[in-house]
Amino acid sequence: xxxxxxxxxxxxxxxxxxxxxxxxxxxxxxxxxxxxxxxxxxxxxxxxxxxxxxxxxxxxxxxxxxxxxxxxxxxxxxxxxxxxxxxxxxxxxxxxxxxxxxxxxxxxxxxxxxxxxxxxxxxxxxxxxxxxxxxxxxxxxxxxxxxxxxxxxxxxxxxxxxxxxxxxxxxxxxxxxxxxxxxxxxxxxxxxxxxxxxxxxxxxxxxxxxxxxxxxxxxxxxxxxxxxxxxxxxxxxxxxxxxxxxxxxxxxxxxxxxxxxxxxxxxxxxxxxxxxxxxxxxxxxxxxxxxx
Amino acid sequence: xxxxxxxxxxxxxxxxxxxxxxxxxxxxxxxxxxxxxxxxxxxxxxxxxxxxxxxxxxxxxxxxxxxxxxxxxxxxxxxxxxxxxxxxxxxxxxxxxxxxxxxxxxxxxxxxxxxxxxxxxxxxxxxxxxxxxxxxxxxxxxxxxxxxxxxxxxxxxxxxxxxxxxxxxxxxxxxxxxxxxxxxxxxxxxxxxxxxxxxxxxxxxxxxxxxxxxxxxxxxxxxxxxxxxxxxxxxxxxxxxxxxxxxxxxxxxxxxxxxxxxxxxxxxxxxxxxxxxxxxxxxxxxxxxxxxxxxxxxxxxxxxxxxxxxxxxxxxxxxxxxxxxxxxxxxxxxxx
Numbered sequence: 001x002x003x004x005x006x007x008x009x010x011x012x013x014x015x016x017x018x019x020x021x022x023x024x025x026x027x028x029x030x031x032x033x034x035x036x037x038x039x040x041x042x043x044x045x046x047x048x049x050x051x052x053x054x055x056x057x058x059x060x061x062x063x064x065x066x067x068x069x070x071x072x073x074x075x076x077x078x079x080x081x082x083x084x085x086x087x088x089x090x091x092x093x094x095x096x097x098x099x100x101x102x103x104x105x106x107x108x109x110x111x112x113x114x115x116x117x118x119x120x121x122x123x124x125x126x127x128x129x130x131x132x133x134x135x136x137x138x139x140x141x142x143x144x145x146x147x148x149x150x151x152x153x154x155x156x157x158x159x160x161x162x163x164x165x166x167x168x169x170x171x172x173x174x175x176x177x178x179x180x181x182x183x184x185x186x187x188x189x190x191x192x193x194x195x196x197x198x199x200x201x202x203x204x205x206x207x208x209x210x211x212x213x214x215x216x217x218x219x220x221x222x223x224x225x226x227x228x229x230x231x232x233x234x235x236x237x238x239x240x241x242x243x244x245x246x247x248x249x250x251x252x253x254x255x256x257x258x259x260x261x262x263x264x265x266x267x268x269x270x271x272x273x274x275x276x277x278x279x280x281x282x283x284x285x286x287x288x289x290x291x292x
Numbered sequence: 293x294x295x296x297x298x299x300x301x302x303x304x305x306x307x308x309x310x311x312x313x314x315x316x317x318x319x320x321x322x323x324x325x326x327x328x329x330x331x332x333x334x335x336x337x338x339x340x341x342x343x344x345x346x347x348x349x350x351x352x353x354x355x356x357x358x359x360x361x362x363x364x365x366x367x368x369x370x371x372x373x374x375x376x377x378x379x380x381x382x383x384x385x386x387x388x389x390x391x392x393x394x395x396x397x398x399x400x401x402x403x404x405x406x407x408x409x410x411x412x413x414x415x416x417x418x419x420x421x422x423x424x425x426x427x428x429x430x431x432x433x434x435x436x437x438x439x440x441x442x443x444x445x446x447x448x449x450x451x452x453x454x455x456x457x458x459x460x461x462x463x464x465x466x467x468x469x470x471x472x473x474x475x476x477x478x479x480x481x482x483x484x485x486x487x488x489x490x491x492x493x494x495x496x497x498x499x500x501x502x503x504x505x506x507x508x509x510x511x512x513x514x515x516x517x518x519x520x521x522x523x524x525x526x527x528x529x530x531x532x533x534x535x536x537x538x539x540x541x542x543x544x545x546x547x548x549x550x551x552x553x554x555x556x557x558x559x560x561x562x563x564x565x566x567x568x569x570x571x572x573x574x575x576x577x578x579x580x581x582x583x584x585x586x587x588x589x590x591x592x593x594x595x596x597x598x599x600x601x602x603x604x605x606x607x608x609x610x611x612x613x614x615x616x617x618x619x620x621x622x623x624x625x626x627x628x
Contacts, residue, residue, distance in 0.1 A: 062372060109370075109399055116370065121394050127360045128395060131367020131375075134352060138328060139372060158391070161360035168355070 003221045005291030007050070011217045012287055015045040016280040019249050021080040021093070023276065026262070027269045029076070029097035033105070035246035035259035037077030039181040039214070040069075040148060043242060044081045046220045047146060051228070056086040059113050065143050066132045068117045070125020070159075071150035071179060072106040079103050079112070087114030123156025125149060126176065130165040133174035144231055148177040148242075152184035155193050160205070166237050167206030175227045176207070176239045179214065181246040183257035199241055207239035214242020215249075217283075218290070249279045309470045310408050312444040313463075314339035316451040317376055321347050327374045327455070328352060332361045338378035338408045358383045362391030369401035374455065380414070381407030381464055385426035396460050397433040404454040404461045410440070411501065411553030412587050412595040413466035419586040423464075428558020430462045431531050437483060438530040440464045440552075440560075442504040443473040446528055449481035457483065464501065466592075471505040473526070484529045486537040492523035495610055496541035496548050500527050500560050502592070503551040503580075503601050510606035522610060530563055538567045547576040547613050551601050553592075556581040576616040578609055 003011075019041055026032035048054075053065045069078050076096070083090040095101035102111040106120025117128045129147035136143055149159060166174050184192045195201075202209040208230060212219040220242075227238035246260070247253035250272045253262070264272070307315070321327045321343055329335075329343045330352045344351050354360045358379055365375040377384070384407045385392070396403050407426060414421045430438050437459065441447040447465050454461035479487065489504060490511040499507040504526045511522035523545060525537055541548055548568065550561035561579030568575060580601050587595055596602040600609065 066371070068367075117367070118394065118399050121390055123359075124363055124391065124395055127363020127391075128367035128370070130360070131364035131369075132371045133367075134364065135328075135368040135371035135373045138350060138368075139326070141371075145367075158359040158363070161354070161357035162363060164357070165354050165360055165364060169352075 001218055001222055002225055003218050005287060008217055008287045008291045011045055011049060012283045014049050015042050018045055018080055018084060019276050021084060022077045023272055025080050025093045025096050026076055027264045028094050031263040032076035033073040033260065034076060034262050036071060036150060037074045038248045039244040039246050040074050040179045041077045042215050042217055042220060043148060043177060044077060046217060048081050048085055051224055059087055063141055063143050066116045066145040068125040068129045068147040070119055070147055071153055072119030075105060075107045079107060082114045088112060122153040123158040126159050126162030129174050130162050130171060133171040134169060136173055145174040148179055151178055151180045151189055151195055154195060163205045170234045172231045172235045172237050174237055178241045179244055180241050181244045183246040185260050187257055202239045206236055208236045209239045211241040211243060214244040249276050251275045307444060308468050309444050309447050309465050310339040312447050313406055313451055313465060314342045316448045318342035318346050320455050321350060326372060328368055330361055330365050330375050330377045332356055332358050332379050334379055358388040359391050362388040363395050365403045366395035366399060366401050369403045374402055376404045376406060378406040378408060380421060381410040381423035381426045382421050385423060385429045389429060393433055397435045400435045401460060402458050407462060407464045409467040410464040413592045415590050415592045415595045418589045422587050424555045424582045424587055427530055427554050431563060436460050436462055438462045439528055440500040440530060441528055442501055442526050443470045445474045445477040446481060448477055453483050466502055470502055473505050484532045484534055486534040487526040488523065489526050490522060490524035492521040493545060494521045495613060496523040496525060496545045497551060497606060498525045498527050498548060498564055499551040502553055506603045507551055507606055509603040514607060514610055527560060530560055533563045533567060535567050538564055539571050542568055542571060542573055542575045549578045549580060549609050549613055551580040551606055553601060554581050557584060576613050578613050580605060580609055
């Protein structure tokens with residue numbers, strides 16, 4: 001493991017702050033896609049605070065790494081990440097989802113600074129990412145493209161068209177994540193529409209596929225480090241399947257598909273905040289024990 | 293006229309319209325390293341041969357996957373490329389409709405869609421390959437400029453204009469050869485400005501694409517046989533539509549017929565009707581196009597004859613509308 005204990009702890013602290021801010025944003029908005037936001041939040045944290053080569057002062061910098069949130073409904077977590085990073089005024093979060101806001105339930109790349117693609121309609125991000133990665137090759141640029149899809153989202157056939165393109169052109173400069181939280185709106189993925197054996201499918205589509213715990217900061221960093229190393233040569237692209245929990249960090253809802261979209265009253269807000277603190281304490285304890 | 297890319301009369305008569313697209317794009321791609329051609333297994337059918345000859349590394353084939361083609365194009369455009377996507381118009385407008393809407397138009401990216409085999413120009417392929425609803429679909433998409441060139445010269449002009457202007461374009465061209473409308477490429481093409489191809493004062497026929505030639509032939513015939521003065525407007529840009537030319541036609545001729553190789557619902561006829569109605573002044577009005585049903589199978593010229601959008605159909609419609617009554621108003625100036 002390349003991740004040092006100090007950095008690990010710092011990333012856990014940031015992830016915790018962003019979880020709290022996501023919960024707060026959900027409260028301000030009255031409701032939100034809290035389940036899928038929390039499951040992908042650890043990935044967002046490590047990308048925006050360790051890996052993405054971006055400039056807050058120059059958001060449209062030509063050579064920046066690209067990040068595409070194909071599961072656009074996770075904007076409830078993505079918007080806090082972008083505001084906390086400095087791309088947008090954090091005050092904007094108080095208007096999330098409200099009339100007249102620049103921040104709707106799904107982020108508009110022409111309104112919210114730092115967003116590389118307007119997503120929300122599922123099954124679009126992979127092809128867009130293939131396009132930005134192909135453009136890097138054509139324009140002679142070294143930037144990387146990161147894209148994350150939901151797992152239920154993979155029911156949209158367009159994803160598989162995009163996977164074929166990423167493989168055909170050996171776009172190892174495009175790193176694909178699948179947030180495997182195993183939940184859809186109507187129930188568990190395997191009940192609504194079977195996805196397994198997902199890793200075999202991705203491997204069959206030509207990907208160098210790894211499965212990790214997507215809510216573990218250390219495993220995320222190890223997998224991304226390896227994917228970046230592979231990206232230096234034109235070769236089979238990497239897919240990192242993130243085994244996650246919907247609603248990760250909040251004990252009462254973690255792993256429950258019912259938390260896809262939730263309204264929050266004050267009492268629930270306070271309870272979930274306490275559970276986030278408890279979860280953070282456990283995360284710190286693990287980092288202290290296993291970190292080096 | 294967009295400068296730099298000149299085609300001659302031999303090109304017009306010996307080169308299919310889509311091939312002129314390929315030649316125009318080959319010129320552009322040699323000039324600008326950011327330009328990319330993308331296709332979904334239709335490089336040959338959409339005439340990218342000239343582009344493949346000069347710059348194969350910037351021709352991206354995504355296989356039979358139109359949704360992917362649009363997403364890839366959007367990503368490329370976002371990263372600084374200028375993608376030209378080409379595919380059959382039936383699929384560019386319908387198979388990838390969500391991607392056209394969200395990835396291209398909503399994000400307002402600088403991508404150019406070349407929709408070939410438009411209308412019933414691939415008539416023998418049947419309704420799966422007819423595109424008689426694409427103007428209705430694309431016209432409703434914000435940010436998108438929609439152009440229907442009438443011949444090869446106009447196709448070259450439209451492609452050049454799409455390159456020179458930033459933003460998404462949808463250019464709808466036919467399969468194979470089009471009847472030649474213009475003698476030269478330099479006739480004053482301008483996006484959003486109709487071109488009068490036959491002057492007249494009794495009635496105005498507003499047409500697009502392959503119907504413009506048919507309308508002009510009808511106008512010539514009616515001038516000689518019926519003594520009618522028929523104005524013909526080539527409304528090559530469906531959006532933004534030339535409101536001034538339409539209102540002038542209402543004022544000057546008080547009779548309008550629209551003609552298109554497209555459904556009478558939602559296309560050129562509807563676009564013109566909206567302008568006429570919003571202008572607050574009625575006139576005798578008729579839409580020619582495919583009625584609300586799927587088109588028959590056959591050669592395009594046979595289909596056009598059957599649905600009445602060839603010169604014979606236009607002549608009959610003009611005679612009918614010339615008999616129509618409409619409410620006279622002595623003072624038109626106060627209403628415009």
